């Protein structure tokens with residue numbers, strides 16, 4: 001293995017994510033209403049909440065796929081999408097935003113793989129496109145990462161030839177290829193047949209135990225109990241309650257959390 005590939009495989013410093021007083025509207029509909037959140041390095045945060053409560057929007061704001069009207073996000077203390085100029089916050093260039101975004105992995109509900117690329121090239125594409133690695137080194141890295149998610153024998157397949165669980169594992173390997181300090185998961189198992197959920201959760205558990213910072217939106221309460229350092233319950237665009245699973249899931253303080261849990265447990 002080349003020195004460059006080895007470097008690309010080296011452990012990445014887990015990131016701190018801070019969300020400061022974020023408000024987001026779609027037209028006149030307020031979707032996030034003053035969200036403050038701090039995720040420490042290596043911490044696994046699970047976000048729970050009813051449908052439409054703003055969970056996906058919060059992940060999209062963290063990754064700068066959506067811009068909040070008020071508030072901001074920082075990764076390792078570096079502002080995402082804006083920079084301070086005196087007391088004012090100034091927009092970053094599109095290029096700077098892309099650089100920042102490449103430090104954040106995002107795994108979507110529906111995999112979002114490139115249908116015309118093999119599994120290997122799906123994973124190798126981003127390090128090549130961003131100029132971090134040449135194609136042979138990126139493919140070497142992709143082979144390593146696909147081995148890590150249990151797909152070493154499917155590198156030549158196309159996404160349509162894989163099960164949903166396998167496609168989601170490719171998507172996780174792809175998210176890892178840019179060595180992100182944090183990975184965001186938006187309902188990573190909700191598009192899967194029930195028998196395929198376990199294989200994807202096992203890969204996420206492996207990432208959690210390796211000390212990567214993870215923020216996961218999921219409805220899998222048992223998984224949340226097992227994996228989360230902190231559970232955040234969001235409703236109506238606000239964080240209603242947060243804490244360790246033993247508190248939020250087992251002894252919820254807020255009626256809305258109890259209500260939600262009684263419906264999903």
Ligand SMILES: Nc1ncnc2c1ncn2[C@@H]1O[C@H](COP(=O)(O)OP(=O)(O)OP(=O)(O)O)[C@@H](O)[C@H]1O
Nearest residue numbers: 026027029031049050051052053054055056057058
């Ligand atoms: N691009 C958009 N334009 C307008 N409204 C939107 C847009 N995206 C989301 N919304 C609305 O914002 C609210 C929050 O959506 P969001 O997807 O963040 O919720 P969620 O908690 O992730 O829900 P679910 O669990 O159903 O995925 C919903 O009322 C949704 O209809």
